[in-house]
Amino acid sequence: MKLAIVGGGSTYTPELIDGFARLRDSLPIGELVLIDPVADRLELIGALARRIFAKQGHPATVRTSTALDAGVAGADAVLLQLRVGGQAARGQDETWPLECGCVGQETTGAGGLAKALRTVPVVLEIAERVRRANQAAWIVDFTNPVGIVTRALQTAGHRAVGLCNVAIGFQRKFAAHLQVAPELIRLDHVGLNHLTWERGVTLLDAPGATTGREVLPELLTGFGTEIADDLHLPLPLIRRLGVVPSYYLRYYYQHDAVVAELREQGSRAAQVAEIERELLRLYADPALDTKPELLSRRGGAFYSEAAVQLIAALLGTGGGADIQVVNTRNDGVLPFLPDDAVIEVPAAVDATGVRPLPQRPVEPLFAGLIAAVTAYEQLALEAALKGGRDRVFDALLCHPLVGQIELAEQLTDALIAHNKPYLSWI
Template structure:
């Protein structure tokens, strides 16, 4: 199997390499290609990746290239992990919305719209090359935020794509630890849109253990997502921590105004990691990588690739390929209040060469309203990302539930375009 990672110069890539080497028995990887426009990062990340594979005795050949077409040529699957504009653009996304009293975040709110506008055209251009040069039927696995919008862009353009996020697998691992069971024994009732989801059940052996967790460990679970215990008790579910930007917007904004941005923290971690990667004696995953973010992404990616190849996942419980995995895919009636072509995030099974979503119980009215509102914003955001134009950006900005007011949306749109004109040809 040949796997290409576009954005392979990311400091996070050694986490993926670690997953590939640990699960070599279920994922027969022959060739791993890191594709990235930054030659220095490719040299450092590729170097430690090769040393890790050699130390593990893994037979895969790891190569690096800045030539996208050559990198994806003949690939069985392509992982997208892009950050257009790097941490500088992320820092901007996390700060300029503050001028209008909105949270700054790279996937949610005004900053998330900016990231979508920068990212969607690049992702679509990459996907066109993948369609031309990769193996027939090759899948694109999108880990690039905002995952829901980017994945819908790919699907709308006719690409064979699925979105992947680490939120669900993070909850699965934490719930399993709290329950004292193997992670593969926990099946989540995960539902919503990317970065707008709720865990509505945690089934182990046919029994939903989430009500017991909320009854016995309410404070602990609430602390994990930084939300009030009373809110979780009322909901009877566990919101993703991204819902804190909605449920506690003003509190989060106050914190952001007095704290360094996540981009600043990641930038410091990346400098540390690149220095470690440059050391030719280092051939294992550095401990500092745990602070980089993206926990369990390697496990989620390996699980997904294994399932798509029809092998068996060699997790703690040896779960079968048919076990549902949380992905981002077309709605197709699963949430009946959304259009069929919208992208939702729910458990799905890979069967017959495609992902088939599980049916989910109707959402409570409050959650349904929020999901519908954000989905409406996402559709307008994708329209703006594909077609450009200040009017489209303004329409998407105004539709976001964290904005709504026209005057605020006008000011945020001007700030967004001023910060991102270099990435948007139509805005120059």
């Protein structure tokens, strides 16, 4: 089979390559194409990918291409991992909202909206060209904001599913706490991308089993301090809620404290840029044939395992239906949301597609925030597709992290000022 990675010159890519090499029995790739417009960086990553495959005895051919159409031609699945505007744009997303007293973050709030406006048009153009190359190809989106981008792709009729590493990260951490294999942990994971709660954790009787016992109370009792420290949330809150929130809930539950921290610490983009510079230096070493330890500080932990599991199931090489947490169309699973909303829940995934599993009623404390952010995502998508200052303002006014007229006005002006090169309607 042939896989293509759009954004293959990313410093993330060796994480994927390592997973493809280790898990080749699940996903037997014959050809892998890395696609990126930055030729020198692409060749650097491509050479490392070939060395990693060679070291682990993977027989696949690794090609690089700066030409999208040629790269995706005949691909069975295409992974999207773009950053329109690069780390420089991310740095702005994390800075100007802080100047207005709001969280500066690249996937939520005003910064997340800016990223969506830059990204959605580019992704849709790429997807159309993928469809022309192979209508049967699956598009797996890892590009943030995943929920909005996936909704754009699905609304346009593409065979697309969104992927995030938050759920697999919780699975691995819970398994480590309980000293069991990760395959024995199944999550009751519900919400939207970067807005989720683990309402239950089942320890399965065997891998793939449908029976097991609930262990979330045991985790909160025995490992509550570790979980709270990892999330940077107060332990009493987690115990009061009786769930494990995604660490992105900090932006909502402790907004002002996070703003103060971000102002003191500086942007994550600056830290990532420094890590990337060092990673690229390491990647240039012709003796390097494994992913370096430094890559773990770049983010995206367990991304490769999640990607392999998902693609293997979609392409029918994973041995039947698999239950995985993905971003996909709601279709009544959460009845308080529109059918075309994209939710992040466990789903049955196989060669016939993605089917989100039924969910028990969502508690009002969580459902209210889910509904509000879904409304924002709908307005954000309209702004990305149609443009216009009023649509940007509406999306910001709707967002729970903004919600005030004067603040939405300030943020709208700042967003437009910092993103003019990427907004065709200006």
